[in-house]
Amino acid sequence: MxxxxxxxxxxxxxxxxxxxxxxxxxxxxxxxxxxxxxxxxxxxxxxxxxxxxxxxxxxxxxxxxxxxxxxxxxxxxxxxxxxxxxxxxxxxxxxxxxxKIPPEEYKAFVVLTSQAESAWEEAKETADFQAFQPYLEKIVAYNRKYADWIGYQANRYDALLDDFEPGLTVAKVDRVFNRLKEQLVPLVQEINAASSNPETGFLFHHFPAENQRIFSEKVLQAMQYDFDAGRLDTTVHPFAIGLNVNDVRVTTKYDEKDFRTAVFGTIHEGGHALYEQNVSESFAGTPLATGTSMAVHESQSLFWENFVGRSRYFWESFYPELKAQADGQFDDVSLDDFYRGVNTAGPSLIRIEADELTYSLHIIVRYELEKALINEEIEVADLPEAWNNKMEELLGVRPSHDGEGVLQDVHWAGGMFGYFPSYALGYVYAAQLKEGMAKELPHFDELLAKGQLAPVKDWLTKTIHQHGKSKDPAELMTAAAGETMNPEPLLNYLTDKYRSVYNLQL
Amino acid sequence: MxxxxxxxxxxxxxxxxxxxxxxxxxxxxxxxxxxxxxxxxxxxxxxxxxxxxxxxxxxxxxxxxxxxxxxxxxxxxxxxxxxxxxxxxxxxxxxxxxxKIPPEEYKAFVVLTSQAESAWEEAKETADFQAFQPYLEKIVAYNRKYADWIGYQANRYDALLDDFEPGLTVAKVDRVFNRLKEQLVPLVQEINAASSNPETGFLFHHFPAENQRIFSEKVLQAMQYDFDAGRLDTTVHPFAIGLNVNDVRVTTKYDEKDFRTAVFGTIHEGGHALYEQNVSESFAGTPLATGTSMAVHESQSLFWENFVGRSRYFWESFYPELKAQADGQFDDVSLDDFYRGVNTAGPSLIRIEADELTYSLHIIVRYELEKALINEEIEVADLPEAWNNKMEELLGVRPSHDGEGVLQDVHWAGGMFGYFPSYALGYVYAAQLKEGMAKELPHFDELLAKGQLAPVKDWLTKTIHQHGKSKDPAELMTAAAGETMNPEPLLNYLTDKYRSVYNLQL
Missing domain, CATH: 1.20.58 (Methane Monooxygenase Hydroxylase; Chain G, domain 1)
Structure with missing residues (x-):
């Protein structure tokens, strides 16, 4: 034996x-x-x-x-x-x-989504939803069948949510998202009506791609991203991907008319990459060698993007370097004006360019549409109109064409239904982690101001990264932040920050 | 049924x-x-x-x-x-x-060669043969066993030759290579002793990598390389690789002190890529969708590199473009002097930088060493010394360290024994194809002078490319050039060309 x-x-x-x-x-x-x-x-x-x-x-x-x-x-x-x-x-x-999945259906679905991604890219370019519609119809049909194969208790969409965040249900998401809507929709309106708007004209000068690349690399290095175990490339829709613990790649996009796309995008994807690079090497070659869930993954990228990258303290150390790479566009812009400028908030059309205040509302639009699609309350052909209506309802803006509306994200082309909620839930987690971290790193702001990001990365490695998939989200969050999913830290943070940026009474 | x-x-x-x-x-x-x-x-x-x-x-x-x-x-x-x-x-x-190959041995060999390639890269960098020796010993041991598993008639090395060129034997190679040695060794000595040496100082000015890239792309485009079905990247040891008929990639290396590395290297790899891109699409997804043998593949790269790229007529159309990309290094150099300069020949140490006259001798050095290694007439530990001696014997030069000697090529690290002869045999084929082509394209020189490379590519597609692996080398060569392997066209070409470049009596 x-x-x-x-x-x-x-x-x-x-x-x-x-x-x-x-x-x-x-x-x-x-x-x-x-x-x-x-x-x-x-x-x-x-x-x-x-x-x-x-x-x-x-x-x-x-x-x-x-x-x-x-x-x-x-x-x-x-x-x-x-x-x-x-x-x-x-x-x-x-x-x-x-x-539970018929193998032939699975293989056909993989081929379908790979072709759909190319079709989507073209459809987005030409804002032609009908060119993409037949692909999306097949993808939605598969996801409905998939939910039925897998099974669920209360809601068909639960089966899809569970794939990305184990144990997540429509009931839980509804509770958190309703709380976010309740407080964020009026806050966005309040900000929108504010008289003291940050200056933003200086953001849109020409910033050469090559210099953006140099700055992006410096920030990744400061974040402790290991370039010997990764690389930085360009793409249309930025992402990070782990091939193995020692090969975790970041991609970004350089918009020469708006440096923020690359800078905050790279920090965001760098946050994902740090998670994958710092999973304990002992898990290599097992399914444990990756992030525990999409929401926890997103907590890492959003922590870096927002709580580090959009903080005033971070720019105390990095603003001079950004100025050095720029073509003079910040010469007459004080740190304070720069900070307020990159934190300008308000309703907009594109999720990946949304500010941190309105970001969750973009996610809620997608969540509510996915839930309705999977439960056959709407059909794919209804999507463009339904999308535009939701945008108007939650953000007060309406896309003028589908390229800036329903076609903007790759996820559905990739077959991923149930993924979007993770973005907002990750943000909720990130705010909780910030409170947990503050207990062990009380001088967090000072570290950022000195450009010392290693202790921040180390705390995240200790509490989150190293465990890979060996602990579930609830275990990790309880140990790191003292409780499971709770939207209040995020709501407090956003309310305080944006009333301050917009000089409103606290 | x-x-x-x-x-x-x-x-x-x-x-x-x-x-x-x-x-x-x-x-x-x-x-x-x-x-x-x-x-x-x-x-x-x-x-x-x-x-x-x-x-x-x-x-x-x-x-x-x-x-x-x-x-x-x-x-x-x-x-x-x-x-x-x-x-x-x-x-x-x-x-x-x-x-005939034990599966476990095969898998171990693949892992070994992949690790050996990394080890070789470091060993070459530091000219440390001993660091690479243990890998190479295992690789040679495997190749000896491999030849015994596969079987052979006259010579153990025949089993390895056949992998790269079906039907090739030591007897055949010896006959061709002895003929090449017989005529080329004295020709190289004659050239070496010539009084009228081409000017070469202008070759080694600073030529920015980015401009070399632009020029390389233009040449590839003129060669009808399809960038929608390929891409150009940089690497340490340039190669071309076909992922499928619609994805065939070229790599190159930009030496800012010697533009010839990239220019002739890109044309060479482009020649390989054209072969793979133009295999009939009907063979996609079968083992027929690739070149028929290594020597025929090499006939394509060397045809483009030498019979096109090193021809005076080619530079009549491309010299102005090269000048436009350069930093003034050719301002006072006539086309004639340029042509003679890039065709300077003579003994040197590095195969991939060798001129077309001495190139075959570099190959013969490797062939004779491989043959001796596989037949256990020498051992891996003897290689550096044996290499240096052969170089002295055939080319009259001796490496000062192993980085420019026995460690210079990746092939052995990649486990490839029996491959090198293809390079010289491909050259033999290329000269035969040139004679075959001349019958159907009598105005070959004029086409080059006008930069019209499409008819050249089309003839090669018609006679060679499209057939993929569905016809063997002998069939292809007989149809395209009227006979199988024959070294005389190459010897005639080299003798005429180099006596002319060096102003020797014909």
Missing amino acids: MKTGEIENEFLEFVKTISHYEEAVSLLEWDLRTGAPKKGTEQRAEVLGTLSSEIFNLSVSEQMRSFIDRLSAEEVWNDLSEKAQSTVKECKKTLEKFA | MKTGEIENEFLEFVKTISHYEEAVSLLEWDLRTGAPKKGTEQRAEVLGTLSSEIFNLSVSEQMRSFIDRLSAEEVWNDLSEKAQSTVKECKKTLEKFA
């Missing part, structure tokens, strides 16, 4: 093979989004389909099932390392989920 | 899956050599091992064997399309070869 240690090793070898396929898939995707030749896109979609299918097949294989059965037997289980136990749990969860 | 058409389709679907894995492997390799973060290299080697093993396993699987058996049955075979017949033949050949 095999010893426990031997079965454990064999199992971990098998799991590592799956991680190898995942690395290949990640690279194929990274490449597709950072410069793969356009004529090769069609075959590339099939390659992604083949490799993703293989991951699927390995994850639900008889071999996997047999490993899980043997390792779960009580006398074996207790002798397993903690890492092996967490890995078995994770594999079991995936197997049970995947086993 | 299944109809022939149905089995054929099922077989081609199966074969397509293999091509998907191959695309992933090609991308993983391309990425590793164009900027993958160095800390991720170790895991990347394992990923390559896993995917290459999967290709290996599929190629020798029971499923493959059963397809080949069913399709080879006489009543089925005659109903197959020509494409399916060629694919079955190719798959059968691969299966019979792979089936």
Whole structure:
């Protein structure tokens, strides 16, 4: 009979093979989004389909099932390392989920979404929703079926939410999002009506892409992003991607008419990358070697983007460097005016360019539409109109075409329904982490003012990064911030900050 | 019972899956050599091992064997399309070869060579052969065993030659290479002793990398390289790689002190890329969708590099453009002096920087060492000394350290023994193709002088490219040049050209 240690090793070898396929898939995707030749896109979609299918097949294989059965037997289980136990749990969860999906449907879906991403890119460019509609209809149909295969208790959309944030339900999201709407919609109106608007004209001067790149790299370095285990490239829709713990890549976009896109975008994606780079190396080659959930992932990117990158203190150290890279556009702009300028807030059309005050409302628009789509309360053909109406209702603005409306995000083309809420929930988490961090780093503001970002990164590595997927969001948040999901810290932060930026009475 | 058409389709679907894995492997390799973060290299080697093993396993699987058996049955075979017949033949050949290799040894070898490439890069940098020696010893040991597994008739090295050029033997190579040595060694000495040496000082001025890139792109475009189905990147050791017919990538290296590296390197790799881009699209997803052999591949790159790129006529159209990109270094250099300057020849140490006259001698050095290594006449530890001696014997120069000697090429680190001869044989083929082309394009020189390279590319597509691997080298060469391998056209060309460049009596 095999010893426990031997079965454990064999199992971990098998799991590592799956991680190898995942690395290949990640690279194929990274490449597709950072410069793969356009004529090769069609075959590339099939390659992604083949490799993703293989991951699927390995994850639900008889071999996997047999490993899980043997390792779960009580006398074996207790002798397993903690890492092996967490890995078995994770594999079991995936197997049970995947086993409910017909393999042919899964492969067709992977091919479909890869083609849909190219179709979306063109449709967005030409603001032609109808060109994208047939793809999106198939994607929505798949997601509805998917929810039914997986199963749910209260709401069909729960099945999709759980994929990105384990245990999340419509009931929980509704509670948090209603609280955000209740306080943010009037706050946005209040800000919008304020008489003391920050100066913003100086933001839109020509800032050469190459200099933006230099500044972006300096900030990433200060954040402790390891360039020997990553790289920075350009893309249309920025993202960060972990191929393995030692290869985590950031992408960004240089808008020469608005440096904020690259600067805050890079800090944001850098926050994601730090999470993936600092997962404990002992988890390499297992499904634990990644972030625990999308919302916790987003808490990292938004923490860096907003609580660091949009803080006045951060710019005390980085403003001189930004000035040095710019073509004179900040010469007559005081630090204070700069700070207020980059924190200008108000209703806008594009999520990824939204300020931190209105950002959650953009997410709530998408959440409410997804929920309605999956529950068949609306159809894909109704989306453009429904989108525009929601934007008007929550933000008071209406897109003039679908390129700046319903077509703006890649997520649906990528097949991801249930993902968007993570963005706002991550923001909620980030504010809670800020309060948790303040207890151990009371001089947080001073550190930022000196450009010393290492202690901030170290605290996040200690509380969040290193654990990878070995702890769930609730465990991590309770240990780091003393409680699970709570929107009040975020609401307090936003109310205080924006009344101050807009010189309103506190 | 299944109809022939149905089995054929099922077989081609199966074969397509293999091509998907191959695309992933090609991308993983391309990425590793164009900027993958160095800390991720170790895991990347394992990923390559896993995917290459999967290709290996599929190629020798029971499923493959059963397809080949069913399709080879006489009543089925005659109903197959020509494409399916060629694919079955190719798959059968691969299966019979792979089936002789122990799978575990194969996987270990893939991992080894991937790690060896990183080790080689460092060893070359520091000219430290001993750091690389343990890797190379394992690689040579594998290649010796490999030759024994595969089998051979006259010489153990024949088994390796056949991998790169089907049917090639030591006997054939010796005959061609001895003829080359016989005529080239004295010709090089004659040139070396010539009194009328071309001016070369103007070659080594500072030429900004970005401008070299612009020029390189223009030349590639003129060559009809399709940038919508490819891209140009930088690397340490330039290469071209086909991911699929619609995604064929070129890499180059910009030496700001010597523009020739990038210019001739890009034309060379562009020649390889044209071959891969112009294989008939009907072969996509089969093993026929690539070059038929390494020597024929090299005939394409060397045709472009030497018969086009180093021709006086080519520079009649491209010299003004080169001048426009340069920082004034050619302002006082006549076209004639430029032509003679870039065609300066003479003994040198580095193969990839060698002129076309001495290039074959660099190859013969490697061929003779490989042959001796595989036949256990020398050992890896003897290599640096043996290398230096051969260089002295054939070229009259001796490296001062191993970085410019035995460590200069990546091939051995990549596990490739038997590959080098293709370079010189490709050159032999290229000269034969030039003679064949002259019959159909008598105004070849004029076309070059006008910068009209499309007819040249079209002739190569018609005679070589489009057929992919569906015809063997002998078939292609006979149809295009009227005979199989013959060194005389190359010897005539080199003798005429270099006596003219060096103003020697003809």
